Amino acid sequence: MxxxxxxxxxxxxxxxxxxxxxxxxxxxxxxxxxxSHTTTIAGVPIDLGGTFVGPSQDAVLGLAAELGCPTTPTYSRGKNLIRWRGRVRSYRSTIPKLSILELLDVSRIQWRFERLSRQVPVARPWTSPLAERLDARTLDGWLRSVHAGASTRDLMAIMSRVTWGCEPDEVSMLHAVRYVKAAGGIGPMLDVQGGAQQDHFPDGxxxxxxxxxxxxxxxxxxxxxxxxxxxxxxxxxxxxxxxxxxxxxxxxxxxxxxxxxxxxxxxxPDEHARLAEHWPLGRLSKAYAAYETPFWRADGHSGQALSDEGPVFITFDVSPADGPGVLLGFTDARTFDPLPAERRRDRALSCFVDLFGRQAATPIDYVDHCWGTEEFAPGGPTAAVPPGSWTRYGRALHTPxxxxxxxxxxxxxxxxxxxxxxxxxxxxxxxxxxxxxxx
Ligand SMILES: Cc1cc2nc3c(=O)[nH]c(=O)nc-3n(C[C@H](O)[C@H](O)[C@H](O)COP(=O)(O)OP(=O)(O)OC[C@H]3O[C@@H](n4cnc5c(N)ncnc54)[C@H](O)[C@@H]3O)c2cc1C
Incomplete structure (x- = not known):
């Protein structure tokens, strides 16, 4: 059963x-x-939940191939955009255009984060010599303790929202380090080319x-x-x-x-029962807009963007090979979910306009979805595990x-x-x- x-x-x-x-x-x-829930926008399949797949995810790739479900590359030609501190700028690759000092700080924190992960065994993180210390603090607490700059902290907040559906002050540092290690590192987890967003499934x-x-x-x-x-x-x-x-x-x-x-x-047993109370799901939502054409491509843009102002904080171009242009925006559930449907649409489209221009204001179709407000089994993308959970209850996670x-x-x-x-x-x-x- x-x-x-x-x-x-x-x-x-x-x-x-x-x-x-x-x-x-x-x-x-x-x-x-x-x-994983697929619906359509302007007749094109789109995923309200799990969407992307990367090259080292061979279990799901193998399964999809066995079942005859093809993948297609995520469009990533051209320049990415970042809306940061009130200005929109373009850049290439995963690391956005920031000042040299900000970029150095991002690299320093990434290096320190990955160095910690070497001491955390993914299968038994509670046995790490650092376990108690890392599980006693949040990701935000750790960032502050290593004097991460404001831009680094804001970028890590975006990572936290899209990865766990929570803020950095809600997730255990031990969980964060273990989770990223299970994905092969920050690059493989966040990148498009060579990373977890490299491809998606045209049929959903x-x-x-x-x-x-x-x-x-x-x-x-x-x-x-x-x-x-x-x-x-x-x-x-x-x-x-x-x-x-x-x-x-x-x-x-x-x-x-x-x-x-x-x-x-x-x-x-007590450990198993308590685990369920200490492994809450995060909350993440999505907004899709379809246009006659992927007009941003003509302007040399990839459709990928980052924003420090919400509710849309990351975007991707998931247009089909032939047909309309489709923009996907991940939205911050805290400010997005409580809005009525019409306001959600307005807010999401105004973010798309700020990034991609006026043409984004008039889609031919629009769809959004809030996982945190589902009636049955709400929440997602995945668990936002708070401090203290792994070291106290982690052993019970899959012990029969x-x-x-x-x-x-x-x-x-x-x-x-x-x-x-x-x-x-x-x-x-x-x-x-x-x-x-x-x-
Ligand atoms: C917005 C969002 C974006 C995501 N993006 C990606 C992505 O790009 N790439 C990626 O790889 N992953 C992504 N994910 C994560 C991915 O979707 C999940 O990791 C995966 O679908 C989890 O599968 P699962 O079978 O473990 O759990 P679930 O899919 O949650 O399955 C559990 C099932 O159990 C059912 N259930 C619960 N309680 C009961 C009960 N009492 N009785 C009977 N049935 C019950 C639920 O209805 C559900 O169908 C995303 C998720 C979300 C929400």
């Missing part, structure tokens, strides 16, 4: 099936994909989940919210509104925060409890928080179940 039909749950089921084991997937939403990432679900057929059941899991000596009983189902084991493939919405009987196993991107040791990590976590959990059943 698997709870959750995101990339982790579906990959678990696929792997169990491949090993010849019977499996059923119970999904609370009326669709599969979880934090959900097409991968839909194909996995299609192959599993009626073994995937949607609108089946799991409310209770009972454990007994010889297996588990999983409860939904439709009634109980028995199984020899269950893989809970939901974000750690949402484990708390399931009642466990007998209760989970009597036939209950754990998957989900938050439990991955490679590309944690990404689609790739979700796939890897599902395969790991399936292997654990197979070994458990063979015993």
């Amino acid at each position: 698997v709870v959750g039909a995101g990339f982790a749950g579906l990959s678990t089921a696929r792997e169990l099936d491949r090993r010849g084991l019977d499996v059923v997937v119970l999904e609370g939403r009326d669709r599969v994909g979880g934090r 990432t959900q097409s991968i989940a839909l194909r996995m679900a299609e192959q599993l057929g009626d073994r995937v059941r949607t609108e089946a919210v799991v409310t209770r899991i009972e454990r007994s000596g010889d297996g588990v009983v999983v409860h939904t509104d439709a009634g109980p189902t028995s199984a020899r084991a269950v893989v809970v493939a939901v974000p750690p925060e949402h484990r708390a919405d399931i009642a466990f009987d007998p209760p989970l 409890v009597d036939g209950v196993f754990w998957a989900g991107t938050e439990t991955a040791d490679v590309w944690t928080g990404f689609l790739d990590g979700a796939v890897r976590s599902g395969r790991r959990a399936a292997a654990e179940v197979a070994e458990h059943l063979a015993r």
Whole structure:
């Protein structure tokens, strides 16, 4: 039995099936994909959640290739833009055009950050000699302690918002260092060329989940919210509104925060129960605008931009090969989500205008999505783990409890928080179940 039909749950089921084991997937939403959800703008598929994929993410790339889901490069020819301290400037590469002193400070902090990561083992970060010290402070606390300049701190805040959906004073420094290391470093995590934004899926990432679900057929059941899991000596009983189902084991493939919405009987060990309370999801939102053409390209712009003023703080060009121009803006959930729909549109478009000019004011279509306000299983992109969580509860993250196993991107040791990590976590959990059943 698997709870959750995101990339982790579906990959678990696929792997169990491949090993010849019977499996059923119970999904609370009326669709599969979880934090991967594809819709359309001006007839073009766009991703409200997980979008991009990078060259070292071979678990999800391999899966997509197996299922016949192609990728396409993210457009990155021309100049990037930065709106900083009230001025818009252009630059090339990932590091924006700042003063020499500001650039030196960015390099110094990046170097110190990556040096710390060498002492943090990704699979067992709590065993690092630095664990207690790093987990006692936030990313912001660390930046201040090493006297990071204002521009460096603002750039790190943008990284924090887009990566975890939180501010630097909310995320544990141990989590930040471990997370970036699991992605191979700051460059591989933030870059377009050679990094995690290098490519995307023209049919949307959900097409991968839909194909996995299609192959599993009626073994995937949607609108089946799991409310209770009972454990007994010889297996588990999983409860939904439709009634109980028995199984020899269950893989809970939901974000750690949402484990708390399931009642466990007998209760989970204290460390496991508390983990769910200390692994909250961040909040990130997106705005898309479609235009007759990608007009910014004619002006020599890549469509990629950074801004220290919101609500849109990062943009990408995700236009299809033929068809309209499509701009994606990541928006700051704190100021964006509380607005009514019409105001959200106005604010997002006015940010696009500030960056790309007047033509951005009149899209042919507009779509936005706020993950923090979803009714069921809200939040994303991934967990924004606060100080004290890893050192106190980290050991319980994916330690099985009597036939209950754990998957989900938050439990991955490679590309944690990404689609790739979700796939890897599902395969790991399936292997654990197979070994458990063979015993
Ligand atoms: C805005 C945004 C942008 C992102 N961008 C990228 C990107 O560009 N590249 C990238 O690699 N990743 C990106 N991600 C992250 C990526 O989407 C996630 O890492 C991945 O989808 C997580 O998969 P999962 O299976 O671990 O969890 P989920 O997708 O969250 O799946 C868990 C499933 O469990 C279900 N569920 C929860 N509770 C219950 C219950 N009690 N009973 C039954 N079902 C339940 C949920 O409905 C959900 O379907 C982004 C995410 C967001 C939100």
